[in-house]
Amino acid sequence: MGLGETSVKWRCAVFLSFIGFIMMIAAVASTYFAVVEIIPNLDRHIGFWYICDDTKTYSCQDFVEYLNDIEEGSDWVHGCRALVVIGMIIEGLTIVVSVYMAYMAAGMNIGHMVAACADFVSVVVNMIGGLVFLANSMDILQSQLEMDSDPSWSFVLFIIAQGLFLTAGGIQILEACRTDS
Template structure:
């Protein structure tokens, strides 16, 4: 069996999963999940790992260390990070299973369902971790600076990547349920 013998839907699912995974890495590595504009063109922003000041000297600090300095609990940060990393591991394994199914075991419906279920589970795990992180980090920015904070471009990339995994899972379910198998 080879990739040429798999359906177009399955190949699209692999492609969408791969693009979603790359986007997810970019979103998690970025420091722009939540941001507040202090004055025009100067802002403070938070990512999963760092909080940064865009001033004349660009400076970043570990987010959990920052929370300790302001006497805030940082357990939720570790929990959100863990959820997102676990979700990304599941997404990576789903891509590996999908490629295996495309090359070695085309036509096995159980493999299609395993890949689809893994996609759906990873999306739920990532959304829980990402949304809790965003809500709490926006609260931290608002309470410390007494200014309104907003989700930033990294959060949008995060949501789009999860949408791609959701579409890929739907394509895999559709492939598993096709009539000619």
């Protein structure tokens, strides 16, 4: 079976995984995971790697260095980063397995199940890392500035990407359970 003979469901799962992976890269690379608006049009925002102030000079600082400067623990940042990077590696491998399975012979349901399980594991790992990072960074912003902080567009992108991977995993399970192969 070649790529032209794969099912529409499988193609859809690969497409959703690929779009989710691109969204994850954008979400993790951004500095807008959590944000607090100091005054209108002036924000302080945190990403996985940097904390930034929107001023005339637009200054950013490494997030771990910032936490060390304010004498806060930074181990949780390293743990969250590790979980998200591991999740992204699993998601990347899932895409590779999915594309490889497009060329496999019909009836190879074990590949479908491996890809689906990898999708589900990556979602769980990413959600743990992302939610812990969000909660702690919002707490840091609130304690430092004594203002309410909110999740930002990068976190929304992160959640949408996880939803796409969850959907792709469900489609792969349906493909593995189909009876005509």
